[in-house]
Amino acid sequence: MTGGTQGQEAGRRGRRPAGAGTREPVLAAAREEFRERGYEAASVRSVARRAGVDPGTVRHWFGDKTRLFAASLGLADVDPAVVARVAADGPVDGLGERLVRAVVELWDADGGTTVRLVIPAVMSDPGLRELLPQFLGAEILGPIVRRLDVEDARLRTALVASQVAGVLMARFLVPIEPLASLPADRVAALVGPTVQRYLTGDLPPA
Numbered sequence: 001m002t003g004g005t006q007g008q009e010a011g012r013r014g015r016r017p018a019g020a021g022t023r024e025p026v027l028a029a030a031r032e033e034f035r036e037r038g039y040e041a042a043s044v045r046s047v048a049r050r051a052g053v054d055p056g057t058v059r060h061w062f063g064d065k066t067r068l069f070a071a072s073l074g075l076a077d078v079d080p081a082v083v084a085r086v087a088a089d090g091p092v093d094g095l096g097e098r099l100v101r102a103v104v105e106l107w108d109a110d111g112g113t114t115v116r117l118v119i120p121a122v123m124s125d126p127g128l129r130e131l132l133p134q135f136l137g138a139e140i141l142g143p144i145v146r147r148l149d150v151e152d153a154r155l156r157t158a159l160v161a162s163q164v165a166g167v168l169m170a171r172f173l174v175p176i177e178p179l180a181s182l183p184a185d186r187v188a189a190l191v192g193p194t195v196q197r198y199l200t201g202d203l204p205p206a
Contacts, residue, residue, distance in 0.1 A: 001055070008174045016205075020058055022051070022053055022061070023061050023082045025051050025052075025053075026047065026048075026051045026053060026057065026058055026061055026062070027057070027061075027062075027071060027072060027142075028051075029047050029048075029051035030042075030047045030048040030051075030058075030068050030069070030071070030072045030126075031072045032050060032063075033046055033047045033050050034069060034072060034128075034131050035127035035128070035131065037129065038077075038134060038136050039069060039131050039134035039138055040134060040138055042065070043065060044059060044064065044065055044068065047068065060063045066079065066081045066139050067079055069131075069135055069139075072128075073118055073121075073122055073128065073132075074114075074117065074118045074121060074122075075114065075118060077185075081140055082102075082106070083102040083103055083106060083140055083142070084139065084140045084143050084144055086098060086102040087099035087102050087144060088144055088147060092148065092200060094192075094196075095144065095148075095196060095199055095200070096191075096192040096193060096194070096195035096197075096198070096199055097188045097189065097192025097193070097195075097196065098192075099144065099160070099164070099192070099195055100164070100167065100187060100188040100191045100195055101184055101185060101187075101188035101192070102185050103164050103167070103168070104167065104184040104188065107168060107171075107172060108155070108184055112171065112172035114185030115168055115172040115173065116172055116173060119168075119171075119173060133161070136152075136157075136161055137157055141157045141161055142157055144159045144160075144199070145160075145199065146198060147201050150198060150199070150200060152203060155203070156198050156199060156203070159197065159198040160195055160198045160199060163191065163194060163195050163198065164195070167179070167187065167191055171187070190191055
């Protein structure tokens with residue numbers, strides 16, 4: 001057997017096969033990679049290198065970086081970025097209402113159990129707590145604001161995030177009635193105009 005062949009076989013032996021046992025090591029590697037490099041700098045390839053697997057194995061389990069990060073937060077069966085796609089699909093005038101409805105419906109699906117489990121866990125982990133705003137800005141709120149081509153995009157993104165986070169808090173974590181029990185459409189109709197102002201309205205001068 002030649003040295004080249006031996007090297008190739010050693011390389012193959014160095015990578016984990018894409019079996020069921022690779023999922024948790026990939027997830028652990030993703031958490032470390034996101035913590036160390038940040039959301040935007042990390043990639044599927046860098047996670048694969050850390051886990052000792054092929055990038056195709058990472059995609060097999062988690063699809064893309066967005067889903068991989070969501071899974072690292074404990075949201076394995078949820079794609080939060082779908083909120084951005086749902087909200088952006090339609091006229092600009094109704095964007096705020098669509099965004100609120102999409103967020104509420106997403107977390108209403110299991111009665112808020114995911115929010116109640118995941119958010120405290122993320123907030124208790126300094127690394128993930130720092131990553132969450134990066135993820136929200138890069139994958140969910142940032143693309144929406146950039147599509148609008150407005151001034152102060154970063155400020156508007158933060159204002160929208162504060163409003164949405166407040167709704168989730170009052171609906172699921174510290175339930176405040178009647179908001180906690182209102183239908184998603186009603187919440188969207190009430191909160192959507194405020195979010196719309198943050199997105200497209202005039203903001204007071206600095």
